[in-house]
Amino acid sequence: MLKIEDLQVYYGGIHALKGINLEVPENKIVTLVGANGAGKSTTLRAVCNIVPTASGRVFFDGENITGKSTVDITRKGITLVPEGRRIFANLTVHENLLMGAFARNDKQEIQNDIHKIFERFPRLKEREKQIAGTLSGGEQQMLAIGRAIMSRPRLLMMDEPSLGLAPLLVKEVFKIIRDINDQGMTILLIEQNATAALKIADYGYVMETGHIVLEGPGRELAEKEEVKLAYLGKS
Amino acid sequence: MDIFLQNVANSITLGSLYALIAIGYTMVYGIIRLINFAHADLLMVAAYIAFYGILIFTLPWYWAFILAIVLTTLLGVSIEKVAYRPLRNSPRISVLISAIGVSFLLQNVAIVVIGARPKPFPRPEQLVWNIKVGEISFLSLTILIPIITFILLILVMFIVKRTKMGIAMRAVSRDFETSSLMSVDVNKVISTTFVIGSALAGVGGIMWSMQYPQVDPLMGLFPGIKCFIAAVMGGIGSIPGAMIGGFVLGICEIMIVAFLPGLSGYRDAFAFVILILILLFRPGGILGESTVEKV
Amino acid sequence: MDDRKNIKFILNIVLLLIIGIFLWWGQDNLSAFYIRILNLSAIFAILGISMNLVLGFTGMFSLGHSGFMCIGAYVAAILTMSPASKEIIYFMEPIVPVLAKVQWPILPAIIAAGIVAAIFGFLIGIPALRLRDDYLAIATLGFAEIIRIVVTNTISITNGSLGLKNIPSVKSLWVYWGIAIITIIILKKIINSNWGYAFKAIRDNEIAAEAMGVNIFSHKVLSFTIGAFFAGIAGALMAFLITSVDPTMFRFTFTFQILLIVVLGGMGSLTGSVISAVIITILMEVLRVVEQPFDLFGLLQIPGLPGMRMVIFAIGLLLVILFYRQGLMGTREFNWDYLLDKIHSFKKRGASM
């Protein structure tokens, strides 16, 4: 579904991505793990054209979307849950969800979807009229995911959804990701928490300073010695 | 008592004018965090278009006013496209300098094209007449302007609070990048903001020049600064705040002259003192929460 | 490298000598008009670099320069006017007795003007510099206006809106350019000192600067105060150049002219500000042509367009900020190393050919 070919990105003088090749098949969870600064976020941001690509191509459903505007790309069905949640803190929970559905015009369906999201996250329902900035970290993460789902994406990209959450919440987040995937959404997940990510992923890539150094099915990758050593914190 | 009521009438007139213009300021500032110095000059442009519409093209006043508002809106949107949009990712100082540059340019082009000499603004008789209640006398505008201000306030509040575009505006004001990830065309949203802001400037310019019927190229300078102060007082970015700030500033200015005539020379200084005190001690303004960004 | 140092030292001396010779020649051979324009450019150069210190080097958008100039001009004027003049000129309300008999020589008055302006800069800076960006801009603009309004209303000190006249006239190129050059040297020294590095660190990234142990607030106040000091000096020089002052001279629109100089010259370049101050002051006069009516081959009479000069400057400002933001010099300075490197590489290339 998503195919990245030889993607290169520069940040000023820094060569951040040095030729990334990656594929996300339909209905799968693919994860991209690696240390801080390996270029994981940059990859996602380059897919959405938030950072400009120097060379390489990005295909979505076989269509070349390299260099298209962020709005065009997201309208095609790609949504990114950015790192640090980035919910609209000055909007209410309800309005945040509406923003997720900005590209859609089917009012009735939007209402239904909001209803579904409240079913999935009852805590959000309680805080529906509350300003999103007053939510707790976990609630904000739920909201960010809910907001992303509201656009009915075909590919959902998530940037460190477990960052800064209590272990119990981390577990819940991963469970939600599984659930969403089970309902037929394709997911590209970025995580520093490689153990958990690889556990739920169908396929995984390991990044190191702008390169992909390893790839393979999730569980297999999690077993590899070098991955364990480098990222899984085996003592 | 008469004197006091007269002063109340005076305060309402001045305050509602400030409020009307301050709403436009706060709209633009609220979304892109830019003191749109050119806003003040849009007042002047609107006044001149209405002036020429009535006197040279002999349009009925309502057509002239509509024309003025439409053209001012177009100008405001083009200014954003040409002078602010290219600087979207630049330091804020650059955008601010650009805004000053635009303001500078509009004023001087007006001087060259129209001439520096002021012209009397034709007041439509249907809108402006004198009202006398006992010893108090005021213009019909004293009633008209607050009504218009209030209607526009409700309208703008409705747009911002209730419509999809309004929600998008508030989202954009918080976070350009995430908004665009939600398929929001940030440029379009900002343009829409400028449409509303400039149209408000258009209305403000016309109302201002009916109340003080004289147009000149630098006429926007003082209301521009005063109304910005009003917007800050009310909590910049907050639309009802701008309204309240406008009224509070108007009332204070009138009352300081009324009760302390000896200090009337310090009237403008007083406005600035309020501004500075608010910036320092309550940067969120009267209504706003304390939202000055931390480093 | 020692060689290089010596060469640079000699070059600096030579440059100063050339400037000195030019001033010495100019004083006797240039017409009063050119001398006046050159003197005015010196004042604008001081204003430009002192604003640049605040805006370009420390990254604080202050629009209060005209206020400090106003203070400087009034201090210098009141200190140097003769008691007799004061008696005649303060005809609305007599001057306060303390100031009535004062008559200082020019140079101490200029320094006093700077110091008083700096004190005000310090006092204003402490509250104002807690603000940033546009809030700072609007607050400093407010302070400048407050200063001007207070000056207008304290008649027994400033003579209010009637202004002051019969201020001693100073015409010598030496004074204006001498002070301008001293200002340039002092500011260059400051910028290349630890203070200067701290300023630039604050401009580039406050968090990083703080992490490096720079006391952000005190350095901001320092930079602001130094800026005010030199603005005060420029105000004093303005008083001596025009020999009369009144509060309307120092409207905030004046600050925009200085801003123009700083932006065109390049925010963060002292030499840029000096060059653009000179160019803009001269252009201001040269461009009078576009405001004068003129005949086109006797066929068409194009009427004069008063105000056209300012349109040109406004367009210039916009073009620079939109398309060539670094201005004339960016953050670069004119420096010998660059020149010497050029010569060196040129020689090398010549040798290798």
Add this chain to the structure above:
Amino acid sequence: MLSIKRRRYVTIVALIVALSMLAVGCGGAADKGADSDKEPAADVIKIGVYEPLTGTNAAGGQMTVEGIKLANQLYPEVLGKKVELVVVDNKSEKQEAANAVERLISKEKVNVIIGSYGSSLSMAGGPVALDAKVPVIGCSPTNPAVTLDNDYYFRVCFIDPFQGTVMSNYATGTLGAKTAAIIQDVQQDYSVGLSSYFEKAFKATNGDASIVAKVNYNTGDKDFSAQLTEVKSKNPDVIFAPGNFLECGILVAKARELGITVPILGGDTWEAEEFLNQVTQYKDIYFSTHFTAEEPVTEVSTTFLDEFKKAYPDKEVNAFAALGFDTYILALDAMEKAGSADSVAIRDALAATKDFKGATGIITLDENGDATKTAVIKKVMDGKFVYEAKVDPK
């Protein structure tokens, strides 16, 4: 990387080229100036004019220049030579005014200078002219300080003390006022000056308590309702409100709107279309000025009137044009009396001016260089400025 360096290089080269062009340009212009000065000096006499054509004082400056140009068309020659006018804008700014005068003297080599509307602008230009020993004739700067300590500054208008006193006498004498209120623009020397002389004279005749209110505003203000309400509450017999026509137009109209019916008095700046347009439907508005079309004082007045109507058919005759006209013919007269275009000789001739017949009246210059002459009082009536009275100097 290389391209950046090259661009830097190009910038510097461009800069040097621009600078040298500028230098050459200026130099060239200077040479030309010098040439045209040496050669045609034989048949051209230059009169410099510095007036505010832009900025806050633009209207006054423009009216004055119209009068000067008219005089120049009528009398294009003196001493058998052609007179060339050099008009420069001083932007209503002091440093520009000083530059303008310096430019006129040392670049344009004018023999005599006219200007400027706005006393503070004249005070900026004055010392420059004094240094260069080129005489300046002021058309309408009424602040006494303009000619003070300056032997080279003259003016054809009367000064603030006279004007303030005239209005005070008119208020007490003709209008029978016992109390007065003053509304002044604290940022304007003109307004403050006139107010203080009015106050002095009025108190002298009517007692210290006769000024019942004195309120201030600032240049650029548009809202005067609070000041006027304050004045209204004190019920004065007259209001004296000298100032810019810009603010005063709105102020006076507002006073009437607020139901203040007592006479409102002002100074000579009010004689401008801009002011009249604002107050056209009101009455009992009086001001002092320099000139009236209805009672021509001299035969020169008649000439001026006729010619002005011919030259500017759609414009109202005004005092500033008349004063501009007078400065020009006075300059010519001085040259003829001096028999030369030498600046110092012109100054001496000017200083000796006595009973000169100008469009605005008979002008005698006193030891300060100030004109002692008749003031005219006009009022607004039926949408026009109408002659009301004449007040002779004492």
